Amino acid sequence: MMLIPCPWCGERAQVEFAYGGDATVKRPADPASASDREWHDYVFVRDNPKGPLDELWYHAAGCRRYFRVRRDTVTHAILASTPLPEIT
Amino acid sequence: MAKPAERRSALAEVYSPGTYGAATPDGPGVTLAERRGLTLVHLAGEAATLNEGVRKATGHDLPITPNTVIGDDRGGALWLAPDRWLIVSAREESERLERRLAAGIGSAGAATDVSSGRTVVRIGGANARDLLAKGCPLDLHPRAFAAGHCAQSLIAQVNVLLHAVDESRVDLYVARGFGLTMWEWLTDAAAEFGCRINAPEG
Structure with missing residues (x-):
């Protein structure tokens, strides 16, 4: 069990959260012209890094907000937790 | 009706x-x-634009600090999420409070009666x-x-x-x-x- 610091609610138990995956994945810039290979990579292919990783987490049982967590995949140490930028 | x-x-x-x-x-x-028989109204919108209308309708402010309550169990506002609150009242009928909140906040947010x-x-x-x-x-x-x-x-x-x-x-x-x-x-x-x-x- 990890304690995950929600930017709003503070440290909460992992059971309150849902994992949102790698936060650095970029959607193809021009969806109309992206190849099948680019779409396949965007949808399915993920790195499996050893060490710090930027991830999305969703506080599903709390304030129901997505936010970004920098977590060490080896030690589970949480290095940072920040709200996502506002979409305008 | x-x-x-x-x-x-x-x-x-x-x-x-x-x-x-x-x-x-x-x-x-x-x-x-x-x-x-509690009246519960879910409120969505930005505190800065809603607060005055909420104060007019309920007499109290919206809490800005996460996971805090302004007022008490008879009449108050519970923080649910950024830009989301639950207004609780043991004194006022749900339809009336929903209407007054909706009138107070106008088009700046949404007030939804969730009492039932x-x-x-x-x-x-x-x-x-x-x-x-x-x-x-x-x-x-x-x-x-x-x-x-x-x-x-x-x-x-x-x-x-x-x-x-x-x-x-x-x-x-x-x-x-x-x-x-x-x-x-x-x-x-x-x-x-x-x-x-x-x-x-x-």
Whole structure:
């Protein structure tokens, strides 16, 4: 069990959260012209890094907000937790 | 317009006041009472633009600090999320409050009456927090979850909203459809402390 610091609610138990995956994945810039290979990579292919990783987490049982967590995949140490930028 | 149908508690079929569970020297460690007839309005929008309209409609401000409450269990606002609140009133009829809030905030936000969508149980007694801790991952020590705080979390895998009314009393809000499940869990889990079920409030 990890304690995950929600930017709003503070440290909460992992059971309150849902994992949102790698936060650095970029959607193809021009969806109309992206190849099948680019779409396949965007949808399915993920790195499996050893060490710090930027991830999305969703506080599903709390304030129901997505936010970004920098977590060490080896030690589970949480290095940072920040709200996502506002979409305008 | 036809009068709206009378609200019926989700616990009506099973609610049975009395004393249950362990016999303890100091009397029951847990008391339970359903709070019926509460007015609950869900509010969405930005605090800066809503606050004045809310104050006009309810007499109190919106809490900006996460997981805190302004007002009390008879009339107040519970922080749910950034830009989301639950307005609670034991004094005012739901349609009236919804209308007044909607008028107060105009097009800056949305006020939605959710009164019939929640079951609310007041948990009291010396072991109230011990009872909740059996199924809830929150830190429920009064140092961490003091009077005037609220928090959404899980109890026995069910989404709940808790409001620490004071050190010994906690109001538990759960979706109506889970009301019976939660009531069965509470009464079962409270048996070891001794449990008195009081007449419903409101």
